[in-house]
Amino acid sequence: MNLRSALVAASLAAVALLTSCGLFGGETFTLSSGTYKVSSATLASANDQCGLLGAYTDPAKVIGITVSGSTVTFNLANDSAAAANTLPTATINENAIETPVEANYTVAFGSTCVTRIHRNVIGDITANDEGALTLAFSVATESGNCSSGTSFSAVPCSSSYHFLVKKE
Numbered sequence: 017m018n019l020r021s022a023l024v025a026a027s028l029a030a031v032a033l034l035t036s037c038g039l040f041g042g043e044t045f046t047l048s049s050g051t052y053k054v055s056s057a058t059l060a061s062a063n064d065q066c067g068l069l070g071a072y073t074d075p076a077k078v079i080g081i082t083v084s085g086s087t088v089t090f091n092l093a094n095d096s097a098a099a100a101n102t103l104p105t106a107t108i109n110e111n112a113i114e115t116p117v118e119a120n121y122t123v124a125f126g127s128t129c130v131t132r133i134h135r136n137v138i139g140d141i142t143a144n145d146e147g148a149l150t151l152a153f154s155v156a157t158e159s160g161n162c163s164s165g166t167s168f169s170a171v172p173c174s175s176s177y178h179f180l181v182k183k184e
Contacts, residue, residue: 044110045142045144047108048145048183050145050183050184051081051184052184053181056179056180057069057072057073058178059176060176061175065174067168067173068153068177069177072177078094079091086108087108088107089104090106092104092135102133102135104118104119105117108141112139112141113139113141113149118134119133125162128165130158130159131157131162136151142180148181149179149181150176151179153176153177154175155171155174157171157172
């Protein structure tokens with residue numbers, strides 16, 4: 017065996033050892049459908065323009081997660097009657113939650129304001145049925161006067177939130 021072959025063989029052995037020890041590559045975790053407790057919420061954006069951080073720091077906050085194959089759907093209000101177009105989805109790729117599909121929908125506030133809401137979620141699966149997620153959330157005026165009377169701190173607004181989830 018020449019020096020080059022010996023180095024290649026030693027490198028492959030080292031990669032195999034690191035992978036088997038979880039130091040390189042590591043274990044792939046799974047999410048299962050159910051209700052997940054939210055904790056450790058913080059701002060991922062510079063400020064809380066939309067005013068939703070309080071909802072995510074509430075100790076009672078839970079979200080629904082549905083997994084079908086490699087697609088994960090986030091029911092951020094954990095509302096069984098939520099319309100499908102209000103639920104952002106993403107793709108699970110090993111321990112990553114990526115390639116988000118944005119929820120894009122309108123909400124009317126009274127008879128004078130219609131807002132357009134955009135939400136998407138990305139993150140990492142950190143253990144079985146646990147994750148670290150980032151929600152990107154924005155609101156714009158679709159029609160009417162939305163300067164007051166909405167459930168947001170301001171319209172338009174854009175905020176991002178980071179939080180942990182663990183299946184109940």
